[in-house]
Amino acid sequence: MNVQSKLKLLCKKIALPYKSELYKQLICKRDLIIIDNYVTGCPAQEYSKYKNDTSENRIKNITKFIHSEDFKSELKSPKGAKTNKKDSSWKISIIKKSALDPNLKIRMVKFYNKVSLLDKEYGISIVDKENAKNKEVCLHEFIHILLESNKIRHSSWKWNEGLVTYLTSYALNKEKNHEKNPQKNKFKSNFYYNYVLYAHKWHVSLKELVKPEDRLKNIKIKIAET
Numbered sequence: 001m002n003v004q005s006k007l008k009l010l011c012k013k014i015a016l017p018y019k020s021e022l023y024k025q026l027i028c029k030r031d032l033i034i035i036d037n038y039v040t041g042c043p044a045q046e047y048s049k050y051k052n053d054t055s056e057n058r059i060k061n062i063t064k065f066i067h068s069e070d071f072k073s074e075l076k077s078p079k080g081a082k083t084n085k086k087d088s089s090w091k092i093s094i095i096k097k098s099a100l101d102p103n104l105k106i107r108m109v110k111f112y113n114k115v116s117l118l119d120k121e122y123g124i125s126i127v128d129k130e131n132a133k134n135k136e137v138c139l140h141e142f143i144h145i146l147l148e149s150n151k152i153r154h155s156s157w158k159w160n161e162g163l164v165t166y167l168t169s170y171a172l173n174k175e176k177n178h179e180k181n182p183q184k185n186k187f188k189s190n191f192y193y194n195y196v197l198y199a200h201k202w203h204v205s206l207k208e209l210v211k212p213e214d215r216l217k218n219i220k221i222k223i224a225e226t
């Protein structure tokens with residue numbers, strides 16, 4: 001799968017401009033992405049139960065998170081994240097002030113330093129295994145960048161992740177996967193269940209629309225209304 005060409009195709013389907021220079025990938029290990037999610041303040045339960053709402057709380061609780069079962073189970077699935085240069089310095093200061101293992105501290109700071117040298121918004125996805133699933137993660141992160149660079153962002157993380165999840169499937173012609181309302185008991189992680197549940201809601205709202213302009217209009221209206 002060529003991620004950039006799938007993205008280009010998606011842009012046509014939802015009437016957004018494709019700017020190749022926005023999309024770059026940085027390769028890193030999965031654990032660093034999970035730690036970055038925690039430091040960013042990811043609101044999903046698996047992260048937020050270790051109180052990551054303020055910088056002070058993150059410094060205090062990050063080691064609790066790292067030694068948790070949630071962290072271990074997060075390590076089992078492909079991960080991606082989107083980050084940017086301007087966030088690197090405050091993230092480094094959180095890592096430095098925390099009681100993280102020195103080795104991990106060095107790796108995290110090195111990672112953020114690398115990000116801080118970049119001059120654009122970058123999609124970061126793991127590529128420890130060159131499989132189709134990872135390319136899907138990369139596409140997912142790129143779609144976040146596409147939407148944000150066009151100021152399309154729902155204030156609720158569930159609606160936002162649902163839209164990106166739906167559009168990732170749409171770019172791959174797999175949107176029919178979201179036809180049915182997902183059953184909660186089939187998901188090990190409540191976090192991912194929300195992605196799929198809200199992707200289904202977006203599918204319902206967009207599936208009848210034929211013109212790319214109408215799809216874009218509908219996305220914008222829904223974001224303003226809900």
Ligand SMILES: [Zn+2]
Pocket residue numbers: 140144161164
């Ligand atoms: Zn996402």
